[in-house]
Amino acid sequence: MANWETVVVETDLLICGGGFSACGAATEAAYWAKKKGLKVTLVDKAALDRSGAVAMGLSAINQYVGVKDGENTVEDYVRYVRQDLMGISREDLVYNIARHVDSTVHLFEKWGLKIWKDEQGKYVHEGRWQLMINGESYKIIIAEAAKNAIADAGGELIERVFIVEPLLDGNRIAGAVGFGTRENKFYVFKAKAVIAGMGGAVHVFRPRSVGEGFGRSWYPPFNSGSSAYFTIKAGAEMTCQEVRFIPVRFKDAYGPVGAWFLLFKSRAISAEGGDYMTTHKEVLQNYAPYGLVKPIPANLRNYLGMIDVDAGLGPLYMETAEAIQNIAAQYKDDPKAFKKKMKELESEAWEDFLDMTISQAILWASQNVKPEEKHSEIAACEPYFIGSHSGASGAWVSGPEDLPTPYKWGYTNMTTVEGLFAVGDGSGASSHKFSSGSHAEGRIAGKQAVKFIVEKGKAPNVDMAAVEKLKERILRPLDLWDKHKNETTDPEVNTNYMMPRQYLHRLQKLMDEYAGGVVSAFKTSKALCERGLELMSMLKEDSEKMAARNAHELTRAWENIQRTWQAEAHIRTILFREETRWPGYYFRSDTPKMDDKNWLCFANCQWDRGTGEWKMMKRDIWTIPGV
Numbered sequence: 001m002a003n004w005e006t007v008v009v010e011t012d013l014l015i016c017g018g019g020f021s022a023c024g025a026a027t028e029a030a031y032w033a034k035k036k037g038l039k040v041t042l043v044d045k046a047a048l049d050r051s052g053a054v055a056m057g058l059s060a061i062n063q064y065v066g067v068k069d070g071e072n073t074v075e076d077y078v079r080y081v082r083q084d085l086m087g088i089s090r091e092d093l094v095y096n097i098a099r100h101v102d103s104t105v106h107l108f109e110k111w112g113l114k115i116w117k118d119e120q121g122k123y124v125h126e127g128r129w130q131l132m133i134n135g136e137s138y139k140i141i142i143a144e145a146a147k148n149a150i151a152d153a154g155g156e157l158i159e160r161v162f163i164v165e166p167l168l169d170g171n172r173i174a175g176a177v178g179f180g181t182r183e184n185k186f187y188v189f190k191a192k193a194v195i196a197g198m199g200g201a202v203h204v205f206r207p208r209s210v211g212e213g214f215g216r217s218w219y220p221p222f223n224s225g226s227s228a229y230f231t232i233k234a235g236a237e238m239t240c241q242e243v244r245f246i247p248v249r250f251k252d253a254y255g256p257v258g259a260w261f262l263l264f265k266s267r268a269i270s271a272e273g274g275d276y277m278t279t280h281k282e283v284l285q286n287y288a289p290y291g292l293v294k295p296i297p298a299n300l301r302n303y304l305g306m307i308d309v310d311a312g313l314g315p316l317y318m319e320t321a322e323a324i325q326n327i328a329a330q331y332k333d334d335p336k337a338f339k340k341k342m343k344e345l346e347s348e349a350w351e352d353f354l355d356m357t358i359s360q361a362i363l364w365a366s367q368n369v370k371p372e373e374k375h376s377e378i379a380a381c382e383p384y385f386i387g388s389h390s391g392a393s394g395a396w397v398s399g400p401e402d403l404p405t406p407y408k409w410g411y412t413n414m415t416t417v418e419g420l421f422a423v424g425d426g427s428g429a430s431s432h433k434f435s436s437g438s439h440a441e442g443r444i445a446g447k448q449a450v451k452f453i454v455e456k457g458k459a460p461n462v463d464m465a466a467v468e469k470l471k472e473r474i475l476r477p478l479d480l481w482d483k484h485k486n487e488t489t490d491p492e493v494n495t496n497y498m499m500p501r502q503y504l505h506r507l508q509k510l511m512d513e514y515a516g517g518v519v520s521a522f523k524t525s526k527a528l529c530e531r532g533l534e535l536m537s538m539l540k541e542d543s544e545k546m547a548a549r550n551a552h553e554l555t556r557a558w559e560n561i562q563r564t565w566q567a568e569a570h571i572r573t574i575l576f577r578e579e580t581r582w583p584g585y586y587f588r589s590d591t592p593k594m595d596d597k598n599w600l601c602f603a604n605c606q607w608d609r610g611t612g613e614w615k616m617m618k619r620d621i622w623t624i625p626g627v
């Protein structure tokens with residue numbers, strides 16, 4: 001076995017991940033842990049300042065309810081999420097996050113985030129729930145608060161360690177194991193409670209960008225399904241594994257469209273000029289009541305555009321020039337003011353990209369796009385798993401103590417595994433939390449995890465012989481490489497192993513062709529899912545044969561294995577749900593209609609640690625009375 005040092009870290013609370021939800025968890029948990037003399041340890045695969053989906057910055061905070069100014073109520077937000085997810089949402093969780101999110105946003109501002117204000121000192125909204133920010137350093141600001149809180153409570157921050165497997169003591173979490181991505185160290189974390197906040201997953205499906213652009217995606221490449229893998233392998237019940245997210249974005253550089261639709265009130269059209277939201281309006285009847293209420297759910301908006309693409313009416317375009325001209329038109333009688341407004345709008349358009357997707361600005365520049373003169377191509381991206389955004393996949397977690405929710409078995413945000421909590425993209429059926437809501441949810445879970453430790457915490461019982469076996473399995477790709485690398489003239493072509501990139505291509509091809517990726521125009525069926533699962537069982541066998549030259553490739557290898565489990569949970573749940581509820585996310589051609597009678601319910605799954613079998617189950621939807 002590769003000669004890597006074993007480092008054992010003992011802690012009370014282990015936070016896996018360092019993104020928005022984990023930073024929220026750390027900030028809050030450290031506060032309570034300090035009072036109780038407990039230790040909090042946060043482990044991030046990357047460096048906290050720039051890790052996770054907000055690494056590059058954002059131009060808007062997407063969840064702000066505005067309760068103090070009477071702008072909206074928490075119940076309004078619950079209705080909004082119910083509507084956007086076609087009736088499938090955990091209203092208790094959405095409610096809980098919504099009632100706490102404003103205070104999180106106020107903390108962000110206190111910590112130094114610049115939120116735009118108007119002349120009256122009120123926040124500038126992008127849309128009903130979104131606030132405009134100068135967000136290039138958004139993640140650094142939030143990370144600094146988490147770092148300070150951890151340091152103040154005497155906790156530990158460990159960066160560049162990739163968490164692989166959970167450690168269990170019966171049905172109770174006991175910690176995790178992982179490895180250094182820069183140093184040859186194998187880590188064993190022993191903990192009384194664990195929070196899984198390792199984001200969602202990308203590159204499960206083949207991206208549109210292949211070849212020279214390979215790796216480019218809407219979702220950040222470093223989130224590879226670790227939260228899902230960790231909770232599934234711990235034996236936790238999972239929910240909404242079929243609810244992937246497909247954003248429509250500016251094509252090829254995946255630039256954001258929110259500011260265009262919400263702030264600039266732009267239209268999207270087909271190549272023939274038809275506004276697909278109008279021309280296909282009648283299709284929305286099939287998805288009543290959701291299709292008939294504004295805002296139209298994101299997946300249905302996607303779907304109406306996809307109808308045009310399927311009919312050969314692509315490319316689709318964002319009418320940027322028209323939108324800018326429309327806004328500036330109010331100054332048409334004053335040429336000086338008109339010119340000034342045009343300049344202002346032009347710079348806002350570019351800043352939107354420079355704040356969060358710089359490559360889109362570069363692509364526009366390289367393709368001579370002037371948004372004020374010419375429209376720009378948009379397209380549906382490949383599918384992603386991001387339960388905090390408009391997808392919903394994640395662990396099935398316990399609801400808040402004070403609501404009469406039927407989903408309650410202890411501590412808020414605790415999974416069905418004792419002491420294991422899930423947050424952000426890691427917790428399911430509570431979509432539309434975004435950056436602020438994920439942080440708020442992290443705070444909720446952080447406090448609850450400390451409460452769990454105080455009330456039920458016991459020293460973790462970790463079987464070190466089992467850990468030694470895990471170490472051998474986790475480092476095996478290095479051993480395979482060392483053992484066989486000299487057997488062929490090209491070390492990347494070898495019958496005894498495959499390289500992580502080769503494995504990744506195979507996984508992505510499978511998902512693309514059988515589970516409704518870009519190549520299959522987001523369509524799948526029972527037969528395709530079944531064949532996909534058959535091929536996946538062989539792929540999983542071959543996952544034992546991945547080789548790695550170094551820690552960098554070892555990370556790639558384990559990212560792939562984690563993605564594969566996310567992929568399997570996804571196909572199994574699409575297969576289980578015999579209807580098409582989110583046609584703009586995936587379309588089951590053999591069950592093309594929405595079926596509220598049989599499927600207005602959660603589709604949950606659970607992998608059995610003893611037998612290795614998957615169990616699929618329906619769970620009832622609970623709606624908050626009177627909402």
Ligand SMILES: Cc1cc2nc3c(=O)[nH]c(=O)nc-3n(C[C@H](O)[C@H](O)[C@H](O)COP(=O)(O)OP(=O)(O)OC[C@H]3O[C@@H](n4cnc5c(N)ncnc54)[C@H](O)[C@@H]3O)c2cc1C
Nearest residue numbers: 017018019020021045052053062163198199424425434435
């Ligand atoms: C392109 C894009 C645009 C967005 N735009 C907006 C917006 O405009 N406004 C808004 O409010 N929200 C936006 N969001 C949503 C927001 O970014 C997410 O809701 C939020 O980041 C989710 O928090 P999280 O903690 O679950 O995941 P993340 O913030 O992504 O954090 C995941 C963390 O887990 C770590 N990690 C991953 N794997 C491992 C492992 N194996 N071991 C240890 N650590 C690991 C990562 O390094 C990272 O620190 C956007 C998201 C995307 C992808």
